[in-house]
Amino acid sequence: MPLPRALLLDLDDTILDAHRxxxxxxxxxxxxFAARVGAPSPEAxxxxxxxxxxxxxxxxxRSRRGRLAMxxxxxxxxxxxxxxxxxxxSPAAEAMADRFTELRHKAIKLFPDATDTLQRLKDSGVRLGLLTNGNSAYQRGKIARFGLEPFFDHIQIEEEFGVGKPDERAFRNALSLLDAEPKDAWMVGDNLEADILGAQQVGIHAIWMDADRAGLPDGxxxxxxxxxxxxSELLS
Structure with missing residues (x-):
């Protein structure tokens, strides 16, 4: 299949191994923290x-509000x-939550083939857009940490734009700025509702990233x- 004029990509668990x-x-x-917060056991x-x-x-x-203030x-x-x-x-409970945030932040890493694939797509003339939900500072921090900005012709973050996926306005705005029609674009992401269904509703070819190769969930x-x-499978 020939490459599209424009390619929209999700960030977390598509380019970055972030939330698995x-x-x-x-x-x-x-x-x-179980003893510090008074829990009967770590398991409980x-x-x-x-x-x-x-x-x-x-x-x-709740999800929309929650991802804007993780x-x-x-x-x-x-x-x-x-x-x-x-x-x-209690203060110990707050420290517990913040410890989880610290551990998850440290665990984020690029998927092994991510930057090479982005470079090859860019070299092929595909217009690349990063379309990510969430908080501006948090997402911009990850983009800077992993040096992703130079790969993209457009970066769109939910908090900055005002709406996120699966709202069709998010997809249409990104395509407009990439000078592409839905029929000439692909969307790649790991979230079936936000990335896949959202893209399909505006006529974009939607590619699901199943990094665990677990298959579609039941139901x-x-x-x-x-x-x-x-x-890298996008190139084959």
Whole structure:
């Protein structure tokens, strides 16, 4: 398949290995802080955290607000978890949430083929757009940390633009600035609703990044136009 005129890419878990396997970090944090926050056991604390996390992110509006203030969101998840255990929120609880944020930030890394693929796409004349949801400072920090800005003709962050994926305005604005029509563009991302369904609703060829190669989750009604396990597959 020939390359498109324009290619929109998600950032986290598409270019950066950022949010996969968070349970490992939570397990370590719960072991470190269980006694300090008064939890009956690290296991009980971990279970409460996961229940609170899943509840928080299940709602679209909470998710939108939460991703614009991730540090505060993680503190809120810990507060909710402690509430499930009838425990008060305390300075130790805040330190627990911040420790998780610290560990997750340190764990972020580029996927091995990311920068080489971006360079080859750019050298091929494809107009590249980075389309990411979230907080401006947090996302800009990652872009700078990994030297990604030079690869892109347009970078669009939810907080800066005012709306994020899957809102069609986010996709249409990015394509307009890349001088491309939906039929001449691809979108690559790991989120089936925000990246894939959002792109398909405006007529963009939507490619799902399945870095774990786990396949589509049971029960999803979203059907990507293509599934890849690494960015380099875009070149084949």
């Amino acid at each position: 396997n968070p349970d490992e970090a939570w397990i370590g944090v719960c072991r470190e 604390l971990h279970t409460a955290v996961l229940q609170s996390r899943d509840w928080f992110w299940a709602d679209a509006e 540090e505060g969101t993680r503190r809120e998840i810990v507060r909710l978890a402690l509430g499930r255990l009838d425990l008060p929120y 999803t009604g979203v059907r990507p136009d293509r599934i890849i396990g690494s960015l």
